[in-house]
Amino acid sequence: MKGHEIPLSKYIEGNKMQLIIPVYQRNYDWKKENCDQLFNDLKKLVHSERNHFFGSIVTGVADSIGNNRLVIDGQQRITTISILLLAAIHASEKGEMEISDIYKIDEATEIFLMAKYCASERKYKLVPIERDMEAYDKxxxxxxxKFVTDSKITNNYIHFYELLTKGNRPFTFDELLNAIEKLQIISIELESSDDAQLIFESLNSTGLALTEADKIRNYLLMSLSREEQQEYFKKYWQKIELSTGNEPTMFLRDYLTIIQQLQRPPRINLLYFEWKKYMEERDRKVELAKMLDYAKFYYQATNAQLSTEKLSKKMRQICNIQTDVFNVFFIPFLKYAEDKELSESEIYNVIDLIENFMARRIVCNIPGNALTQVFCALHKDVLKSYEEYKDAGIDCPYRYAEILTYHIMRRDGNYQLPRDTQFIEAIKTRDAYHMPKPFQVFLFERLENAISGEYNDVANQMNKKNASIEHIMPQTLNDEWRQMLGSKYEALKEKYLHTFANLTLTGINSELSNNSFITKRDGKMKSGTKYPGYKDSIYRLTRGVTECNQWTEAELIKRGQEIVDIFMSLYPQPKTEFKPIPKPIDEISLEDETFNPANRLLRGFTLFGQTYTETTWKSMLLRIVNILSDKYPDIVESLYDAGSYFWKTPGDNEQYCTKISNGKYLWTSMDNKNKLRCLRYLFEKCDIAESELTIQLEVQKEQEE
Structure with a gap:
């Protein structure tokens, strides 16, 4: 590797060398504020005798002849200077920028922008990646x-052109060239023995403007030959980007989670480093082909583009929630469904079950922070149940959806599917008006279109703000409303105001919002303009209100029950006949909050894939604390004297504690259920998935019988 300081103009001049941006580089993406900073720096240089450092440019040899260079780092700066020069040249040609000699245009073009003696048919010095090349050439x-209007290259060119020609023109053409002459760079030229990937990582360690997907793409393609880079970029990576809407980072996170069967996705800021660990000794070409296969199912799940319109429509309902938490389930499931040729009805039942699970949890306002672990585990749980039947030599008579239902229904606590009693009560009392917007779109679309027949695209209308949720009983009660509601109007408002019973869909119409019920129902004329009421509404949810002559608690109770009935028809409590194969030893995960450890005999536990033989709950707790103390010393150390179970000075309670080491004690005088709570607290603090710990127990006698 050789590096030296050189003026940028000297670096890019010459009529043989092309500067080639490799396919693994990201698109040109300088923003206007970046361009403004460069422009202001150049204005200062016009009247300065000093040079200005413009960063480093790292290149490698692009061909056997050695004339052309691959730009490994610095494409943003080189591209920006090129389009600034183009803007100045075109402005001078049109007489909108002062120039001392028109021949200077040809000189600048020849020296800085052309490579007319290069071997390529395309004689421009800069060779952007394919997606930027069309915009640059235009x-x-x-x-x-003929400009490509949705390109940053085009937009920044236009921005520079306006800066050069509008208002007080800051430069003559000659002054701009002189300012550019004062830009200095460090040119770093890599030799064949240099590790380009390591150099790239060190130059981009701050992550400026690079997504995790950018880094992963570079990692996968950089070690290939230039011909292979072109081939595999077009054959695989470009298609992966198209499948992910040109934002592949979240797909890559989900892919890594699925392939490695992780209990939770890696953190985004650590994704690149997790990828590097995963890819050790793996063939990058093989991996790209596998990634594209999974990207197809990512596209199906996130764009609701399944094999039939019925399935696509069903998936669109879930997509209205606007969360990616269940992608780690749907990607492997849809792949499995294709591989096993599952029927349309079976796939539909699975999607419907996931929708049921999400809808009940949203209505019951159960926090979603536990869902990641659930969706990481569900598909694996179903396959494991099939495998247990196979290992027992028994044909499994149950369909996928039946087994999935069992694994959803067995979860409790933060992982549960709410049962009917909880669900019905939440439908009646939930503050639906202040739900996150995607939850409202999801639920009100389902309420509106619950009965087959005419269809209203509520989701699209709400997202475009052509429809909104409106209070029937308004938030501000006038005298007419207070009189109709009676003496308990304040209590009724408090109880029902934001609930489903008092909310409906309407077009954007604030004119009637605080009017009397009859006016809201029938509409009114004002200054010759008709303001439509509920009777004119296109929404079935609103039409039902028009049958009422008043809006009191009786009507609210009746409508509340109607909405309960709709939700219960949409989302009945799932049932299954599936029964798992009995095991000689029970294996319980720490994430299973339904498990009661009372009177259960411990046979051992498995943590991080390693099995231990402790047979008492106390010894298991102490062993795990010691394991995690070694693995996460700083985190565990911070827990002592932070409350809960860890103490530095137990004082008079020392008889209830067990000494871990000097000045460190663990509260161990508690029942087994609280020992599990202690472990969950510890796992949460260390950011460990609870499913990493499985506990082996003797089978209970009644199960054996």
Whole structure:
């Protein structure tokens, strides 16, 4: 590796060398504020005798001849200077920028922007990646009617052109060239023995403007030959980007989670480093092919584009929730469904079950922070049940959806599917008006279109703000409303105001919001303009209100029950006949909050894939604390004297504690259920998935019988 300081103009001049942006680089993405900073720096240089450091540019040899260079780092700066020069050249040609000699345009073009003696048919010095090349070439040609309008190259060219020609023109063409002459760079030229990937990582360690997907793409392609880079970029990576809406980072996180069967996705800021660990001794070409296969199912799940319109429509309902938490389930499930040729009805039942699970939890306002672990585990749980039947030599008579139902219904606590009593009560009392917008879109779309027949695209209308949720009994009660509601109007408002019973769908119409019920129902004329009421509504949810002549507690109770009935028809409590194969030893995960350890005999436990043989609950607790103390010393150390179970000075309670080491005690005088709570607290603090710990127990006698 050789590095030296050189003026940028000297670096890019020459009529043989092309600067080639490798396919693994990200698109040109400088923002206007970046361009403004460069422009202001150049203005200062016009009247300065000093040079200005413009960063480093790292290149490698691009061909056997050695003339062309691959730009490993610095494409943003080189591209920006090129489009600034193009803007100045075109402005000078049109007489909108002062220039001392028109021949200077040809000189600048020849020296800085062309490589007319290069071996390529395309003689431009800069060779952007394919997605940027069309925009750059159209800008070079200078015909605005043919510009690629959705490109940062085009937008920044136009921005520079306006800066150069509008208002007080800051430069003459000659002054701009002189300012650019004062830009200094560090040119770093890699030799064949240099590790380009390591150099790239060190230069981009701050992560400026690089997504995790950018880093992973570079990692996968950089070690290949230039010909292979072109081949595998087009054959695989470009298609992966298209499948992920050109934002592949979240897909890559889900892919890594699924392939490694992780209990939870890695953190986004650590994704690149987790990928590097995963890819050790793996063939990058093989991995790209496998990634594209999974990207197909990511596209199906996130865009609701399944094999039939019935399935696509069902998936669209879930997509309205606007969360990616269940992608780690749907990607492997949809792949499995294709591989096993599951029927449309079976796939539909699975999607419907996941929708049921999500809807009940949303209505019951159960926090979603536990869902990641659930969805990481569900598909694996079903396959494990099939495998247990196979190992027992028994044909499994149950369909996928039946087994999935069992694994959803067995979860409790933060992982549960709410049962009917809880669900019905929440439908009646939940503050639906202040739900997150995606939850409202999801639930009100389902309420509106619960009965087959005419369809209203509520989700689209709400997202475009052509429809909104409105209070029937308004938030501000006038005299008419207070009289109709009676003496308990304040209590009724407190109880029902934001509930489903008092909410309906309407077009954007604030004119009637605080009017009397009859006016809201029938509409009114004002200054010759008709303001439609509920009777004119296109929404079935609203039409039902028009049958009422008043809006009191009786009507609220009746409508509340109607909405309960709709939700219960949409989301009945799931049932299954599936029964798992009895095991000689029970294996219980720490994430299973339904488990009661009372009077259960411990046979051992498994943590991080390692099995231990402790047979008392206390010894298991102490062993795990010691394991995690070694693995996460700083975190565990911080827990002592932070309350709960860890103490530095137990004082008079020392008889209830067990000494871990000097000045460190663990509260161990508690029942087994509280020992599990202690472990969950510890796992939470260390950010460990609870499913990493499985506990082996003797089978209970009644189960054996």
């Amino acid at each position: 800008v070079f040609a200078g015909d605005p009617t």
